[in-house]
Structures are given as structure tokens and as C-alpha cells.
Amino acid sequence: MNDFIFHNPDKVYxxxxxxxxxxxxxxxxxxxxxxxxxGGSIKxxxxxxxxxxxLEGAGMQMFELAGVEPNPRHTTANRGAALCxxxxxxxxxxxxxxxxxxxxxxxxxxxxTEDGDVWPLVxxxxxxxxxxxxxxxxxxxxxxxxxxxxxxxxxxxxxxxxGLGGSALIPRAAFxxxxxxxTLPPYQTACGAFDIFNHVLDNYYLAGEAxxxxxMEMQEAVMRAxxxxxxxxxxxPENYEARANxxxxxSLALNTILDAGTVHACACHAMxxxxxxxYDITHGHGLAILTPxxxxxxxxxxxAPAIYRLGTAVFGVxxxxxxxxxxxxxxxxxxxxxxxxxGLESTLSHFGIDDAHFEDMAKHACADGEIPGLRSxxxxxxxxxxxxxx
Amino acid sequence: MNDFIFHNPDKVYxxxxxxxxxxxxxxxxxxxxxxxxxGGSIKxxxxxxxxxxxLEGAGMQMFELAGVEPNPRHTTANRGAALCxxxxxxxxxxxxxxxxxxxxxxxxxxxxTEDGDVWPLVxxxxxxxxxxxxxxxxxxxxxxxxxxxxxxxxxxxxxxxxGLGGSALIPRAAFxxxxxxxTLPPYQTACGAFDIFNHVLDNYYLAGEAxxxxxMEMQEAVMRAxxxxxxxxxxxPENYEARANxxxxxSLALNTILDAGTVHACACHAMxxxxxxxYDITHGHGLAILTPxxxxxxxxxxxAPAIYRLGTAVFGVxxxxxxxxxxxxxxxxxxxxxxxxxGLESTLSHFGIDDAHFEDMAKHACADGEIPGLRSxxxxxxxxxxxxxx
Numbered sequence: 001m002n003d004f005i006f007h008n009p010d011k012v013y014x015x016x017x018x019x020x021x022x023x024x025x026x027x028x029x030x031x032x033x034x035x036x037x038x039g040g041s042i043k044x045x046x047x048x049x050x051x052x053x054x055l056e057g058a059g060m061q062m063f064e065l066a067g068v069e070p071n072p073r074h075t076t077a078n079r080g081a082a083l084c085x086x087x088x089x090x091x092x093x094x095x096x097x098x099x100x101x102x103x104x105x106x107x108x109x110x111x112x113t114e115d116g117d118v119w120p121l122v123x124x125x126x127x128x129x130x131x132x133x134x135x136x137x138x139x140x141x142x143x144x145x146x147x148x149x150x151x152x153x154x155x156x157x158x159x160x161x162x163g164l165g166g167s168a169l170i171p172r173a174a175f176x177x178x179x180x181x182x183t184l185p186p187y188q189t190a191c192g193a194f195d196i197f198n199h200v201l202d203n204y205y206l207a208g209e210a211x212x213x214x215x216m217e218m219q220e221a222v223m224r225a226x227x228x229x230x231x232x233x234x235x236x237p238e239n240y241e242a243r244a245n246x247x248x249x250x251s252l253a254l255n256t257i258l259d260a261g262t263v264h265a266c267a268c269h270a271m272x273x274x275x276x277x278x279y280d281i282t283h284g285h286g287l288a289i290l291t292p293x294x295x296x297x298x299x300x301x302x303x304a305p306a307i308y309r310l311g312t313a314v315f316g317v318x319x320x321x322x323x324x325x326x327x328x329x330x331x332x333x334x335x336x337x338x339x340x341x342x343g344l345e346s347t348l349s350h351f352g353i354d355d356a357h358f359e360d361m362a363k364h365a366c367a368d369g370e371i372p373g374l375r376s377x378x379x380x381x382x383x384x385x386x387x388x389x390x
Numbered sequence: 391m392n393d394f395i396f397h398n399p400d401k402v403y404x405x406x407x408x409x410x411x412x413x414x415x416x417x418x419x420x421x422x423x424x425x426x427x428x429g430g431s432i433k434x435x436x437x438x439x440x441x442x443x444x445l446e447g448a449g450m451q452m453f454e455l456a457g458v459e460p461n462p463r464h465t466t467a468n469r470g471a472a473l474c475x476x477x478x479x480x481x482x483x484x485x486x487x488x489x490x491x492x493x494x495x496x497x498x499x500x501x502x503t504e505d506g507d508v509w510p511l512v513x514x515x516x517x518x519x520x521x522x523x524x525x526x527x528x529x530x531x532x533x534x535x536x537x538x539x540x541x542x543x544x545x546x547x548x549x550x551x552x553g554l555g556g557s558a559l560i561p562r563a564a565f566x567x568x569x570x571x572x573t574l575p576p577y578q579t580a581c582g583a584f585d586i587f588n589h590v591l592d593n594y595y596l597a598g599e600a601x602x603x604x605x606m607e608m609q610e611a612v613m614r615a616x617x618x619x620x621x622x623x624x625x626x627p628e629n630y631e632a633r634a635n636x637x638x639x640x641s642l643a644l645n646t647i648l649d650a651g652t653v654h655a656c657a658c659h660a661m662x663x664x665x666x667x668x669y670d671i672t673h674g675h676g677l678a679i680l681t682p683x684x685x686x687x688x689x690x691x692x693x694a695p696a697i698y699r700l701g702t703a704v705f706g707v708x709x710x711x712x713x714x715x716x717x718x719x720x721x722x723x724x725x726x727x728x729x730x731x732x733g734l735e736s737t738l739s740h741f742g743i744d745d746a747h748f749e750d751m752a753k754h755a756c757a758d759g760e761i762p763g764l765r766s767x768x769x770x771x772x773x774x775x776x777x778x779x780x
């Protein structure tokens with residue numbers, strides 16, 4: 001295993017009755033709050049009014065950046081940064097799922113730069129150590145942004161979707177009420193669940209030789225919980241236990257407790273960001289299409305035991321098979337989870353995506369060299385995997 | 391499940407090559423460091439000289455509180471607090487296992503009081519929010535003090551061993567190098583392993599109806615890792631993987647990631663603190679003697695499924711038995727782990743402990759009322775369990 005540093009100072013308030021503590025958390029930073037959110041869902045659900053009431057009741061001044069896109073644009077983050085500069089904002093409050101939180105991180109970082117432009121930070125791979133404080137109110141179990149150091153920002157002009165990271169981007173506090181995800185459309189629930197599952201899988205045993213038994217055991221525990229509770233959440237959208245398990249799994253998947261000592265790999269995420277950047281598809285769905293094909297593509301004598309272990313530990317595949325046979329059964333289980341249990345369409349052609357840009361997308365994905373993992377991936381490998389998804 | 395807050399800002403540096411970063415962590419707080427440690431083991435191992443070299447090389451002034459006892463006394467903590475006050479100490483650096491870190495927490499808290507006495511804080515159950523910063527260099531996987539908000543302080547005059555807690559007592563940084571535990575005597579390795587195991591078990595399913603599936607899964611994962619790697623560490627004291635799994639399990643067990651959403655129970659710990667307070671025995675050994683008897687005592691129709699699940703999930707007990715039969719097999723496995731695998735003596739009479747103080751000890755343990763858990767424990771229950779351990 002590798003040496004690691006674990007440091008996650010995010011303060012998570014989890015449960016039904018926590019939001020009332022939001023004003024005191026915000027007050028630690030000041031009184032001028034920029035609320036960042038997406039479409040109208042928080043207005044329909046009443047959450048917007050509740051937030052406004054809480055903040056105004058505490059004597060805070062609320063500003064707004066509304067209309068954040070599902071794959072948030074750098075131009076939107078820049079609009080938010082301008083609002084921060086004009087109004088002397090003290091704290092950026094994201095309300096929503098991963099898109100709102102990611103955008104808030106972009107806003108918080110850009111607000112501290114001279115020209116208020118987030119893109120040079122993103123494109124330059126700058127590790128952000130100075131940003132406005134971010135606080136998150138989570139409504140969707142998926143990206144883990146509520147408890148991690150990363151946001152993903154899309155530049156639509158250049159078809160680039162890139163992670164912006166930094167210690168200053170870990171939210172100072174996150175409010176996670178599973179009830180807020182009751183009203184999610186089933187499609188978002190399904191995509192979110194697969195996103196969580198893949199966050200863990202991308203860093204699993206599959207990441208290479210740096211294994212750490214107690215961490216692998218916990219990775220499997222969290223993947224099992226996602227596989228168990230996602231269908232319950234789909235069948236019973238207001239099942240608290242299902243929503244709570246998914247929401248906490250979302251945070252656990254990327255708060256670095258599950259990648260301690262591992263190699264930080266992200267094969268499927270690296271490939272999927274290209275799909276979203278070119279075609280604006282929902283991230284979790286892109287991952288669901290890619291993951292079983294990726295496993296199939298990397299399956300060989302060397303990788304079979306790892307993939308087979310995934311099958312036995314997470315999906316209950318029987319013990320004692322030949323490794324390749326066991327691995328094939330594991331991959332069938334991953335496909336079954338994505339396309340049957342979660343009900344996600346299984347091909348890129350469903351989105352009208354053909355191979356027109358596969359070569360460019362693969363080059364983007366491998367811009368820093370081969371993508372690391374149990375089997376590292378070259379440009380040709382990525383093109384081949386995209387082709388398997390058509 | 392219950393609402394919860396997860397907040398653990400401790401910065402853990404884990405691995406072989408991390409100690410060189412200690413000076414920069416300490417420098418964030420100042421230049422005057424009080425090093426708190428136990429007996430001569432860190433002098434024999436060379437760690438003392440290494441620490442001195444690191445601190446002096448960074449221009450820091452080092453003061454010392456040596457000779458911390460295995461169950462650290464309030465009088466020792468008070469001696470440290472006096473050193474802090476006399477010398478204007480900026481940061482308390484614990485080097486050792488749980489005793490050194492617990493004592494350092496007592497020092498850090500008492501140093502901020504007017505009279506420099508830790509006992510009123512301990513006895514009064516004060517939640518400490520103001521203390522000198524504590525940094526830990528861990529040499530023993532056991533108590534979890536390196537990443538939690540608690541220290542246990544013993545008053546030998548009154549036979550009281552009580553936890554001192556507070557947000558200010560979470561170490562600001564912890565350095566965990568598994569190699570530093572290579573030289574631990576086997577007895578300490580065994581006691582430490584059981585301590586970790588019981589920290590998780592005390593908060594497991596057994597804690598009552600407030601279960602949270604993803605957390606239970608992770609609890610089982612960590613207990614499995616302890617059961618798997620403790621015998622390896624005993625057989626091969628310099629097996630890095632074994633030492634690393636135990637050390638990180640120690641931190642995970644009490645950094646609150648494993649009790650999110652549960653009822654905070656501590657049946658065995660509450661009982662064991664009385665054994666240590668009256669007879670100064672090694673904490674992990676006391677737990678090992680108590681735990682199987684406690685499980686046996688609380689076993690009934692209602693608790694059997696929970697105990698049986700422990701057996702199947704952690705010890706591989708076969709599925710499909712009647713709950714009580716499965717639970718009995720699980721308890722046999724816990725006994726086997728404690729008394730065979732870890733080789734710990736199984737009775738209190740081994741320490742010359744008879745029932746002279748059982749009644750008083752039980753009253754102490756239940757001073758705040760019945761001890762909560764899947765079956766809550768009254769004074770009589772505690773006496774009965776002590777008697778089963780004779």
C-alpha cells in the first residue's frame with residue numbers, strides 16, 4: 001500500500017432535523033450569502049422558501065446564482081464570481097446536487113482571483129488553497145461533492161470537462177437530509193446510485209497492486225449498500241433508510257476514507273467526462289454504459305481475480321470458480337445492476353452518439369498520459385471501449 | 391437510525407515516510423513543545439532521539455513529561471499542565487500509545503484552567519472546547535485516541551477511571567507509522583487488537599434498534615480486518631501489512647465514521663474501566679475477559695439475531711442456523727479470538743481479582759443509570775457479568 005494523508009474537516013449534519021443549524025454555520029463566515037442552485041426543483045419542493053426564511057430570520061443578506069446547468073459551465077461559475085466581487089460575499093451556499101456544489105466551488109475559487117475567471121484555474125490544474133468558504137445543502141446522492149475537494153467544470157466552447165481541486169474547496173459544512181431526495185425523478189436516483197458505485201469501483205482493487213485490506217473491505221461494504229438500497233429507493237422513493245444509505249454512501253465514496261493507501265485511479269470517470277463534455281449526457285448514465293464494457297475490456301488472466309472478487313464480495317457470485325469465469329459472472333452482475341436494476345439504457349446510440357469524436361475524446365482523456373489502473377489505458381484502448389458502448 | 395454530526399478535522403499522516411512533516415505541523419502552533427511519553431521504550435527504539443533531532447533541527451524548544459502510566463493518572467496530567475503554564479507551552483506532543491495521548495489531552499485541557507487541575511473537568515463531565523493543541527505520534531494500535539475526542543484519566547485516590555471528552559481534544563494531527571509498532575511486546579499487540587475489536591463491537595447492531603446498514607457493513611469490515619491481521623502481527627511482528635491494518639483500524643474504530651447514526655453504547659468499556667480503575671490491569675485484556683461473558687449474558691430471543699449476524703459477518707459462522715444456536719457459535723468465536731488466537735488469559739482470577747469490589751464497581755459503572763445497549767445493564771447485571779469472569 002501507499003502512504004497517505006487523511007484530512008477532511010467538513011462538518012456533516014446528517015438527518016431529518018439539522019437544517020435549523022445552518023444559520024449558525026454560515027454566521028461563522030459573515031452575513032452575505034450567495035446561494036447557488038439549479039432549476040426550479042427547490043422552488044417547487046419548498047426548500048427555496050425554507051432557506052430564504054432561515055437566512056433572513058438570522059439577519060443574513062441573500063444573493064442568488066440560479067440556473068446552474070447539470071454539467072455546470074465555467075461561464076456560470078464566472079457569473080457567480082462576479083456577484084461575489086460586486087457584493088462582497090462572505091460565503092457561497094450550494095443548494096442541490098453535485099452540479100450546484102461543483103459550480104459553487106468554481107465560484108468560490110474564481111472569486112479570489114484578480115479577473116474572476118475560473119477557467120485558467122481549471123485548465124491549469126491549479127490546486128486551490130484560497131477560496132471563499134463553501135457550505136452545501138444536499139438534495140441528491142451522487143457526486144460526493146458535498147464532502148470532497150473537487151468540482152467538475154465544463155467549458156462548452158472547447159468541449160472540455162475538467163476537475164478543479166483544492167483543499168480550500170472542501171465544503172466547511174454539509175447538510176444532508178435524505179428526505180430532500182424523496183422527490184428526485186427515478187432517472188436521477190438511478191444515475192446518482194451508479195455514480196456512487198463507480199466512485200468506489202474506480203479506486204477498488206482494480207486500481208492496482210497498492211491494496212489495503214481494511215480499506216478494500218470498506219469499499220466493498222459501501223458498494224454492497226448501494227447495490228442493496230438503490231432498487232429500494234426506486235421502488236419506494238420515500239423510504240428513509242434507502243435514501244439515507246445512498247446519501248451517506250455518496251459522501252463516503254469520495255471523502256477519501258475509501259481510497260486511503262490506494263493508487264488514485266479513475267478510469268471510468270476519465271472516459272465519462274469526455275462523453276459529458278461532448279454530448280452533455282448525465283454523468284451517472286455515462287458511467288453505467290462504460291463500466292461493464294471497461295471491465296470486459298481489461299479482463300485478462302492478471303485482472304480476473306480482482307474482478308471476480310468484486311463479484312463475490314458485492315454481488316454474491318459463488319466462490320470456487322475459475323477466475324475468468326468468475327470475473328465474467330461479476331461483469332454480468334454489473335451490467336444487470338446498471339441496465340436492469342437501475343433501468344438505464346445500455347448504449348451510446350440511445351443518445352445518438354456515434355464514433356465521430358471518439359478519437360478526439362480519447363486523446364483528451366489521455367492528455368496526461370495513459371489512464372492508471374489495474375490495466376492502464378492508452379488512447380487506442382479508450383477508443384475501443386467507446387466503440388464497445390455504441 | 392439517528393441523526394448525526396460527523397466532524398473530525400484531525401490530519402492523519404499515515405505510512406513509513408511521514409514523520410519529517412512533523413515540524414511543519416507543530417510550527418503552525420508555535421515553537422514551545424511539551425513532549426509527553428511513557429517509559430523508556432521510545433528511548434530504546436531510537437524514536438526519542440529522532441524526535442529530538444527533528445524538533446531541534448526546526449528550531450523548536452522541547453520540554454518533557456515522561457513516565458506516563460499505562461492508565462494515566464490525573465496527577466501526572468496535572469504535572470504536565472504545570473509545565474505548560476510555567477513555560478508557555480504552545481503545543482502538546484504525545485509520543486506513544488493511547489496512554490501517552492490520553493494523558494496529553496488531560497494536560498492540554500488542564501493547562502487552560504485557572505488552577506491547572508484536570509480532575510474537576512473529568513469528574514464534572516465537562517465537554518472541553520478550549521485546550522492547547524495536541525499532536526500525536528502513534529506507536530501502538532489500540533485506543534483510537536490518535537483520532538478521537540476522548541482521553542481516559544484515572545484517579546487512583548478514588549478508584550475512578552473516567553473519560554474526558556471535547557472537540558478541542560481531537561488531535562490536530564496524528565502521525566501513524568506502522569513500523570513504530572514492530573517492537574511492541576506480543577501482549578500489547580494482543581490487548582490493542584482486542585481493544586479495537588471491542589470499540590467497534592460496543593457500537594455495533596448490539597447498540598440497539600438504531601441501525602444504519604452502510605455503517606454496520608463498515609463496522610463488520612473493520613472487525614474482520616482486526617480478526618484477520620492480529621494473528622499475523624503476533625506471528626510476524628514486522629509484517630507491515632498486518633501492522634498497517636491494525637493501526638488504521640484503531641483510528642477508524644473511534645473517529646466516529648463507524649458510529650454515524652447509531653446509539654452510542656459502550657457496555658464493555660463501561661465495565662472494563664472499573665477493572666482498570668480498581669486493579670490497574672491492561673484495558674484491552676480486561677475487555678477480552680468481559681466481552682464473551684457479556685454476550686453470553688445478554689443472549690436471549692431478542693438479541694440472538696444480532697449476535698448471530700456478528701458471527702456470520704465477522705467470523706464466518708455458517709448461515710441458516712436457529713438464531714440462538716448461531717449466536718452461541720458466534721460467542722465461541724469471540725472467546726476463541728480472545729483466548730486462543732490472541733492468547734490472553736481468560737479469567738479475572740489470573741490477576742488475583744475476586745468479588746470484593748464488584749458491587750462498588752458496578753455502581754460506579756452505572757452511575758449515570760443503566761448502561762445502554764441492545765440489552766441495557768443494571769447494577770445487578772454488571773455484578774453478574776463480573777462474576778462470570780472470575
